[in-house]
Amino acid sequence: MTARTVRRGLVGAALTVTMAATALTTTASADTGRDRDPHAATRAVMDAQVKAGIPGVLGQVQDGNGTWNASAGVADLRTDRKRLPQDRFRVGSVTKAFVATVLLQLEAEGRLDLDDSVERHLPGLVRGNGNDGRRITVRNLLNHTSGIFNYTNDPDVLERITTGFLEHRYDTATPKQLVAAAMKHRPDFEPGKGWNYSNTNYVLAGMIVEKVTGHSYGSEVDKRIVDKLGMRSTTVPGTSVRMPSPHGRAYSKLLSDKPDAKIHDVTELNPSWAWAAGEIISTTGDLNRYYRALLGGKLLPERQQKELLTTVPTGDAAGTGYGLGLMKAKLSCDVTLWFHTGGIHGSTSLASGTENGRHTASFNFNGDWTADIEGLIEAEYCNTKPAPAAKANPALKQLTSLR
Numbered sequence: 001m002t003a004r005t006v007r008r009g010l011v012g013a014a015l016t017v018t019m020a021a022t023a024l025t026t027t028a029s030a031d032t033g034r035d036r037d038p039h040a041a042t043r044a045v046m047d048a049q050v051k052a053g054i055p056g057v058l059g060q061v062q063d064g065n066g067t068w069n070a071s072a073g074v075a076d077l078r079t080d081r082k083r084l085p086q087d088r089f090r091v092g093s094v095t096k097a098f099v100a101t102v103l104l105q106l107e108a109e110g111r112l113d114l115d116d117s118v119e120r121h122l123p124g125l126v127r128g129n130g131n132d133g134r135r136i137t138v139r140n141l142l143n144h145t146s147g148i149f150n151y152t153n154d155p156d157v158l159e160r161i162t163t164g165f166l167e168h169r170y171d172t173a174t175p176k177q178l179v180a181a182a183m184k185h186r187p188d189f190e191p192g193k194g195w196n197y198s199n200t201n202y203v204l205a206g207m208i209v210e211k212v213t214g215h216s217y218g219s220e221v222d223k224r225i226v227d228k229l230g231m232r233s234t235t236v237p238g239t240s241v242r243m244p245s246p247h248g249r250a251y252s253k254l255l256s257d258k259p260d261a262k263i264h265d266v267t268e269l270n271p272s273w274a275w276a277a278g279e280i281i282s283t284t285g286d287l288n289r290y291y292r293a294l295l296g297g298k299l300l301p302e303r304q305q306k307e308l309l310t311t312v313p314t315g316d317a318a319g320t321g322y323g324l325g326l327m328k329a330k331l332s333c334d335v336t337l338w339f340h341t342g343g344i345h346g347s348t349s350l351a352s353g354t355e356n357g358r359h360t361a362s363f364n365f366n367g368d369w370t371a372d373i374e375g376l377i378e379a380e381y382c383n384t385k386p387a388p389a390a391k392a393n394p395a396l397k398q399l400t401s402l403r
Helices: 003-008 040-051 092-108 138-142 155-161 175-183 199-213 217-229 284-295 302-308 373-382 394-400
Strands: 021-025 056-063 066-073 320-322 327-330 336-344 347-354 360-365
Touching: 040 056, 040 066, 040 360, 040 373, 056 284, 092 138, 092 199, 092 217, 092 284, 092 302, 092 336, 092 347, 138 199, 155 175, 175 199, 199 217, 217 284, 284 347, 284 360, 336 373, 347 373, 360 373
Parallel strands: none
Antiparallel strands: 021 066, 056 066, 056 360, 320 327, 327 336, 336 347, 347 360
């Protein structure tokens, strides 16, 4: 999550830098006109984000024309190194689709049912202050209809990951501690009677994976998705504070809205406080490979694929929905898009694809205080210039604010 959405999830920061967009490898020359460059609008949004203050933006698109890699700005403010296609970054809540995929595979194997209660797999864990795991299903967790409080909104947790981040950046949090923070609060609503984005849902989902399999959720993600698809640049770091190479830096102002606020390098951190809700490290290429396989039906049987893409309403905005670890939106050009945003200190990410997975696009911003995700989506899939705020797609705007 970014600074403007931290109360839904992870964190935020800032910076002012102006750099030109740099295509690294592309199916169209950087000097070609808009008619000959199908990604001209996307490039323009990336460039605009750097002018707005993000140090660097990295993107990759895979479609019928091949693979297009591009960057704007820099990967490192000290050295001015450009961002590279192979650079790794923290993907934040894009992690959620990986967890949902594993649980759906376990259902296909007959090892659990999405309509199992949380209590069945994690007895006694979701209790107190009106919380009752006997009334909440695995499906409720995955589509955010459980009503369970978002632990990153708990004042103590929020302080540790924002204003207290520099003091606590290397601390280890356990999944049980994260759930316990949520259990201090009453539910947002009765199970199945509403929708609210809660990272606690996916911490519980990761714990269920471990209870059912007897293995860490990360090892199941590796075996079932990462290794199967050859995603060699994707890792589940656990408590490791370091980023695997190659990588750029990650920058944050730690929620300060002062124009002259100090810029912090937050590249190294212990992501255990995010765990199965948002700890994975990957690349734009690996994320596209995953979304192409997932949306193309290569990872799940037909029944589970249908469950993955069955959505619940996320609010009043028409055309939006949340499936199981995936968001759905109807774009201005009538394209149906499946995607997820992700935010963690110094990093804001997007992974996305069309219904059949034939057109995928993944992006990363190496600052966490602003990101025109909506503009990138409309530019890439509809070839449109950024829309004024008054004309922006309200349904898409609602979902892209969730990190």
